[in-house]
Each structure stands twice: as C-alpha cells, then as structure tokens.
Amino acid sequence: xxxxxxxxxxxxxxxxxxxxxxxxxxxxxxxxxxxxxxxxxxxxxxxxxxxxxxxxxxxxxxxxxxxxxxxxxxxxxxxxxxxxxxxxxxxxxxxxxxxxxxxxxxxxxxxxxxxxx
Amino acid sequence: xxxxxxxxxxxxxxxxxxxxxxxxxxxxxxxxxxxxxxxxxxxxxxxxxxxxxxxxxxxxxxxxxxxxxxxxxxxxxxxxxxxxxxxxxxxxxxxxxxxxxxxxxxxxxxxxxxxx
Numbered sequence: 316x317x318x319x320x321x322x323x324x325x326x327x328x329x330x331x332x333x334x335x336x337x338x339x340x341x342x343x344x345x346x347x348x349x350x351x352x353x354x355x356x357x358x359x360x361x362x363x364x365x366x367x368x369x370x371x372x373x374x375x376x377x378x379x380x381x382x383x384x385x386x387x388x389x390x391x392x393x394x395x396x397x398x399x400x401x402x403x404x405x406x407x408x409x410x411x412x413x414x415x416x417x418x419x420x421x422x423x424x425x426x427x428x429x430x431x432x
Numbered sequence: 433x434x435x436x437x438x439x440x441x442x443x444x445x446x447x448x449x450x451x452x453x454x455x456x457x458x459x460x461x462x463x464x465x466x467x468x469x470x471x472x473x474x475x476x477x478x479x480x481x482x483x484x485x486x487x488x489x490x491x492x493x494x495x496x497x498x499x500x501x502x503x504x505x506x507x508x509x510x511x512x513x514x515x516x517x518x519x520x521x522x523x524x525x526x527x528x529x530x531x532x533x534x535x536x537x538x539x540x541x542x543x544x545x546x547x548x
Binding site for chain 2: 321355360363420
C-alpha cells in the first residue's frame with residue numbers, strides 16, 4: 316500500500332532538538348489526520364485538516380505544531396519534546412464531502428516511530 | 433460520550449481454529465463501523481466496514497463482521513485462521529459527533545496470536 320507515505324520511518328531525538336515528520340498522500344483526498352499510537356493505549360487523534368483548514372486540535376501540547384501547505388502534504392513539527400512523547404505517529408487521509416455528512420474511509424501511512432531521549 | 437470497547441486485549445488461538453474478536457460501542461447518533469488490522473511494524477489497513485445495507489460484511493481474506501444495532505456490537509469472526517493473521521485488530525466507529533463533523537474513534541485493540 317503506497318497511497319500514504321511517511322518519512323522518516325524511525326526517528327531518535329533529544330529533548331532539545333527540532334525535527335519534522337512528513338506525510339504525503341497520493342489518493343487525491345481532501346482531509347488529512349495525525350494520530351499518536353502509544354503502547355497499550357487507543358489511537359489518539361491529534362489534528363485534522365479538512366480542505367486544508369485545521370478543524371480539530373485535541374488539546375495537543377504546543378510542542379507539536381502541524382502544517383498543511385496543500386491537500387497532499389502534511390507535516391508535524393516537533394520541538395522540545397518529552398520522553399513520554401515517544402510513540403508511533405500515524406498519518407491518514409480521506410475524501411470528505413462538504414458538510415461532513417458521511418465518514419469516508421481513512422487510509423493510513425506506515426507511521427514514524429519516534430524515540431525521545 | 434461515544435466510545436468503543438474491545439473486550440479482549442489478547443486472543444491466542446491455534447491455526448485453522450475459528451476466532452471471534454469482540455467489539456461493542458456506545459453512541460447517541462447513527463454510526464459507521466470499521467475494523468482495521470495492523471501487522472508488525474506497519475500502519476493500519478482497512479479490513480472491512482459497515483456503512484449501510486446488509487448487516488453482514490466480509491473482507492477478501494475470509495473475515496466477516498456483523499452489525500447488531502440492538503446489542504451495539506460489531507464482532508469480527510473468521511472460521512479458520514492462518515499464521516499470517518497474527519496482528520493487532522482495531523475496531524472503530526464514526527459519526528456526526530459534537531463539533532459538526534465526522535470523527536473516527538478507535539478501540540484499544542486486540543492482539544490476535546495464531547500458533548501452529
């Protein structure tokens with residue numbers, strides 16, 4: 316499945332570093348998502364972009380900063396992270412109808428496994 | 433509040449045996465239902481979904497799930513599992529929740545371990 320790609324696949328960073336995660340979707344979708352997957356916890360929705368506008372920010376700390384320059388690309392900028400931020404970060408995309416009347420299937424990328432030391 | 437409960441965190445089973453992974457949800461609005469599978473070191477892949485119509489839905493690799501509105505359940509079944517089915521399985525629901533737009537809510541996952 317190459318519809319949604321994420322880079323890098325693995326990332327190790329110190330608490331003072333600044334890094335960015337990249338997601339690209341090749342499916343022509345208009346909505347993109349960032350999720351956090353920690354061990355033994357349900358997937359946590361972090362950010363949603365519909366039609367390039369951010370429509371959800373689930374009380375995510377400001378050390379995570381999303382950017383959606385166009386409908387195909389999504390970034391997650393990271394700075395001054397904490398060890399508890401270590402997790403698998405998943406990107407997803409979907410094709411949403413205006414007005415959100417129907418949930419279309421979300422397609423996921425392979426994820427970036429982040430380790431914060 | 434909407435929620436998804438996967439009743440078993442781990443399900444060990446022998447190869448060629450049947451399996452059922454349980455999923456219950458709670459919601460005050462109409463929902464759509466999904467099962468996703470995550471193989472080791474990979475992202476989530478859609479296994480099957482219920483949007484409307486027949487309450488029994490099937491995947492191409494032999495899994496099926498039945499939407500039961502009265503019991504608010506969407507259990508996943510396979511009559512005979514293979515070693516390659518070893519993975520983590522996530523149940524999810526979506527609907528027009530608060531905020532006026534659709535949102536996908538996941539269960540905690542069930543790890544299916546198939547043994548020879």
